[in-house]
Amino acid sequence: MAFKARETAVVMIEFQNDFCKPGFPLYPGVEQILKEYKVIENAVELAKGAKAKGVLVVGCPITFEPDYKDLGQEFGIKANVKKTGTFRKGTKGAEFIDELKPYVDIYVEGKRGLDGFHGTNLDMILRYRGIKNVAICGFLTNVCVESTARSAFDLNYHVIIVKDCTAATSWEEQRYAETKLFPLIAEVMTCKEFLEKIE
Amino acid sequence: MAFKARETAVVMIEFQNDFCKPGFPLYPGVEQILKEYKVIENAVELAKGAKAKGVLVVGCPITFEPDYKDLGQEFGIKANVKKTGTFRKGTKGAEFIDELKPYVDIYVEGKRGLDGFHGTNLDMILRYRGIKNVAICGFLTNVCVESTARSAFDLNYHVIIVKDCTAATSWEEQRYAETKLFPLIAEVMTCKEFLEKIE
Amino acid sequence: MAFKARETAVVMIEFQNDFCKPGFPLYPGVEQILKEYKVIENAVELAKGAKAKGVLVVGCPITFEPDYKDLGQEFGIKANVKKTGTFRKGTKGAEFIDELKPYVDIYVEGKRGLDGFHGTNLDMILRYRGIKNVAICGFLTNVCVESTARSAFDLNYHVIIVKDCTAATSWEEQRYAETKLFPLIAEVMTCKEFLEKIE
Amino acid sequence: MAFKARETAVVMIEFQNDFCKPGFPLYPGVEQILKEYKVIENAVELAKGAKAKGVLVVGCPITFEPDYKDLGQEFGIKANVKKTGTFRKGTKGAEFIDELKPYVDIYVEGKRGLDGFHGTNLDMILRYRGIKNVAICGFLTNVCVESTARSAFDLNYHVIIVKDCTAATSWEEQRYAETKLFPLIAEVMTCKEFLEKIE
Numbered sequence: 052m053a054f055k056a057r058e059t060a061v062v063m064i065e066f067q068n069d070f071c072k073p074g075f076p077l078y079p080g081v082e083q084i085l086k087e088y089k090v091i092e093n094a095v096e097l098a099k100g101a102k103a104k105g106v107l108v109v110g111c112p113i114t115f116e117p118d119y120k121d122l123g124q125e126f127g128i129k130a131n132v133k134k135t136g137t138f139r140k141g142t143k144g145a146e147f148i149d150e151l152k153p154y155v156d157i158y159v160e161g162k163r164g165l166d167g168f169h170g171t172n173l174d175m176i177l178r179y180r181g182i183k184n185v186a187i188c189g190f191l192t193n194v195c196v197e198s199t200a201r202s203a204f205d206l207n208y209h210v211i212i213v214k215d216c217t218a219a220t221s222w223e224e225q226r227y228a229e230t231k232l233f234p235l236i237a238e239v240m241t242c243k244e245f246l247e248k249i250e
Numbered sequence: 251m252a253f254k255a256r257e258t259a260v261v262m263i264e265f266q267n268d269f270c271k272p273g274f275p276l277y278p279g280v281e282q283i284l285k286e287y288k289v290i291e292n293a294v295e296l297a298k299g300a301k302a303k304g305v306l307v308v309g310c311p312i313t314f315e316p317d318y319k320d321l322g323q324e325f326g327i328k329a330n331v332k333k334t335g336t337f338r339k340g341t342k343g344a345e346f347i348d349e350l351k352p353y354v355d356i357y358v359e360g361k362r363g364l365d366g367f368h369g370t371n372l373d374m375i376l377r378y379r380g381i382k383n384v385a386i387c388g389f390l391t392n393v394c395v396e397s398t399a400r401s402a403f404d405l406n407y408h409v410i411i412v413k414d415c416t417a418a419t420s421w422e423e424q425r426y427a428e429t430k431l432f433p434l435i436a437e438v439m440t441c442k443e444f445l446e447k448i449e
Numbered sequence: 450m451a452f453k454a455r456e457t458a459v460v461m462i463e464f465q466n467d468f469c470k471p472g473f474p475l476y477p478g479v480e481q482i483l484k485e486y487k488v489i490e491n492a493v494e495l496a497k498g499a500k501a502k503g504v505l506v507v508g509c510p511i512t513f514e515p516d517y518k519d520l521g522q523e524f525g526i527k528a529n530v531k532k533t534g535t536f537r538k539g540t541k542g543a544e545f546i547d548e549l550k551p552y553v554d555i556y557v558e559g560k561r562g563l564d565g566f567h568g569t570n571l572d573m574i575l576r577y578r579g580i581k582n583v584a585i586c587g588f589l590t591n592v593c594v595e596s597t598a599r600s601a602f603d604l605n606y607h608v609i610i611v612k613d614c615t616a617a618t619s620w621e622e623q624r625y626a627e628t629k630l631f632p633l634i635a636e637v638m639t640c641k642e643f644l645e646k647i648e
Numbered sequence: 649m650a651f652k653a654r655e656t657a658v659v660m661i662e663f664q665n666d667f668c669k670p671g672f673p674l675y676p677g678v679e680q681i682l683k684e685y686k687v688i689e690n691a692v693e694l695a696k697g698a699k700a701k702g703v704l705v706v707g708c709p710i711t712f713e714p715d716y717k718d719l720g721q722e723f724g725i726k727a728n729v730k731k732t733g734t735f736r737k738g739t740k741g742a743e744f745i746d747e748l749k750p751y752v753d754i755y756v757e758g759k760r761g762l763d764g765f766h767g768t769n770l771d772m773i774l775r776y777r778g779i780k781n782v783a784i785c786g787f788l789t790n791v792c793v794e795s796t797a798r799s800a801f802d803l804n805y806h807v808i809i810v811k812d813c814t815a816a817t818s819w820e821e822q823r824y825a826e827t828k829l830f831p832l833i834a835e836v837m838t839c840k841e842f843l844e845k846i847e
Contacts, residue, residue, distance in 0.1 A: 116754060120753070120754065120777075121754060121769070121773055121776060123772065123776040124776075156717070157713060157717060157718060159758075160757035160758040160768075160769075161757040161758040161767075161772075163769055164772070169772075170758075170768065170769040170771065170772045171757075171758055171767065171768075171769070172718070172757075172758035172760055172767040172768070174767065175718070175758075175760055175761070175766075175767045176718055179718060179719070179720040179721075180717075
């Protein structure tokens with residue numbers, strides 16, 4: 052099945068320095084898969100290639116007020132955000148990585164939770180343009196990428212997971228998501244395969 | 251941490267005959283865990299015990315028009331719904347199991363996707379009553395239970411997974427959800443442990 | 450501008466006996482406009498004509514548990530629901546009127562508030578079928594009809610108000626909605642005009 | 649009825665230069681009511697007084713990409729946004745007015761439509777802090793203020809309209825909203841009355 056460029060969007064979740072760059076707090080957790088999959092290189096190729104073909108490239112950062120007054124409950128993975136001091140507005144860590152900036156057409160606003168659709172204008176960005184196919188990538192594979200993919204499926208988008216542009220904190224979680232969960236709701240493919248299917 | 255009864259709800263996902271009863275299409279898939287965990291027995295104990303303590307018991311069925319005109323995309327797990335002919339309004343298979351009916355205070359309307367909050371009045375039921383703690387159980391552990399738990403977390407509810415009242419189609423998926431994913435967003439406990447924490 | 454039948458839906462809000470039939474509590478409030486506009490006759494013509502042309506006819510009732518446990522705050526117009534004992538599940542008053550039943554393709558679930566999209570599967574029903582044009586009618590013109598039209602506009606649907614199939618409790622409110630508010634977000638037309646534009 | 653400060657928020661809609669300041673495109677439309685009600689002076693008093701008492705002050709701007717790629721349909725009031733070139737990110741016109749900036753605790757992200765809750769993190773901001781009472785003001789009284797108030801009511805917030813901090817483009821619309829619509833869903837009061845009720 053091919054994807055019409057103008058009905059397709061790439062949603063790039065949390066390609067922020069806090070995840071992607073050595074020296075930032077969340078980098079060590081994803082470093083292994085980032086390197087083995089060449090996630091950053093692939094993501095740049097994906098964004099560049101998709102944009103060149105007329106696909107909408109959507110950046111989906113998570114950010115919080117500097118004092119985390121909009122964090123919500125300090126439990127589980129949200130407690131970790133505060134503990135690591137990540138994703139604070141106005142910091143270098145919260146910025147999208149420089150390599151991707153030239154290719155992002157529009158940034159989602161409002162993301163504070165796991166799901167890129169929850170409390171954000173993502174669905175509006177997509178439906179305002181008649182998008183039908185949503186290719187999702189980013190961090191963490193089994194957390195925010197998966198929550199966003201689950202909602203995209205419920206919202207009746209045709210969902211694609213660009214697997215070599217995602218990373219979890221272990222291969223166990225990465226493999227589980229890729230082989231057990233995503234096939235229930237999405238097509239799972241590489242960056243190269245996805246770009247070849249755009250027409 | 252204890253849970254105040256009047257700030258707590260149990261959300262019982264898809265305890266419908268199509269999943270729970272021998273002879274119905276989805277029973278074989280969950281039979282192993284259903285039996286080993288004694289899911290139905292535990293769920294009845296959970297609903298009965300919670301209701302007796304003043305906890306709100308919410309039934310959350312998934313149903314479709316008999317001709318599936320409201321199914322949405324026929325892809326992945328939704329294709330399977332149609333293929334198996336399950337959850338059609340007016341059928342015995344779509345009904346909540348008789349054992350639980352006496353304990354359900356209110357049923358959610360509108361569920362057509364994985365997430366019990368998506369396109370439903372579940373959040374309204376909970377917020378109208380000032381619910382803060384949401385204990386989730388049902389089927390499938392890693393699909394609808396997990397999607398609902400993820401959204402409950404994003405909506406800032408304190409989430410509890412009542413693990414021995416859930417079932418997936420394999421122990422691999424059950425264990426992954428219980429040990430890898432749920433701890434990021436929820437407290438995971440048994441039915442007995444949950445009931446003891448209600449005050 | 451014409452409307453393609455398969456991209457168009459008619460959303461019929463609260464054509465329930467409690468509003469439409471003499472002897473039921475809310476009838477006296479809308480009686481004047483109901484009669485002068487011939488709302489029921491027009492609504493039947495609208496539903497019948499639209500269905501015949503392949504337009505999706507959506508019934509959008511509001512209902513509550515018999516004890517109103519899902520009412521939410523008892524304030525303003527919601528206090529009035531409880532005071533009048535209207536829209537209780539299982540009562541004749543909460544049923545859609547018999548004249549329309551043969552033409553309704555699908556009923557929305559979950560409506561408890563003013564807005565037909567809030568806490569319901571209405572958006573899913575529409576987007577699952579690729580609906581672009583939403584013609585809205587029913588009760589009250591300036592309350593639930595207007596709330597639903599405002600959300601439909603925000604959701605990027607092309608909105609049509611079928612004015613002679615709506616009623617408010619006074620001509621002042623009816624005229625204000627028709628001439629001041631609706632033109633900001635919708636095309637306003639009669640039932641006859643709408644049916645002529647479907648192709 | 650009094651309002652507990654820590655359960656109360658003031659939501660200030662579109663106090664942006666494009667509406668509030670002479671020389672900007674939308675000022676002439678609201679000039680009459682702005683002056684007669686002293687809306688800006690009152691809004692500053694409201695924000696300052698509320699903040700001093702510990703009430704959360706929420707700024708709710710509407711913004712679009714400079715090329716309006718996220719505008720959605722060019723119809724009705726949205727066509728007017730584009731025609732007047734207003735609310736473009738990075739422009740002076742899209743900024744909140746300087747007088748209010750010191751008092752705003754947090755700004756809502758994502759507003760592109762009439763309703764301040766639609767596609768935004770507003771509900772999350774409020775529920776994350778346990779807010780029960782939402783006092784709404786801004787522009788236009790019968791458009792964005794009213795859409796936001798309607799949704800706040802559906803979301804079960806206790807809604808207050810601070811009438812002398814709102815403006816429509818005519819007294820007819822202002823009076824209709826204040827006297828006919830808002831009383832169905834909200835308490836309507838002046839800035840001074842609201843501040844006196846906070847404890």
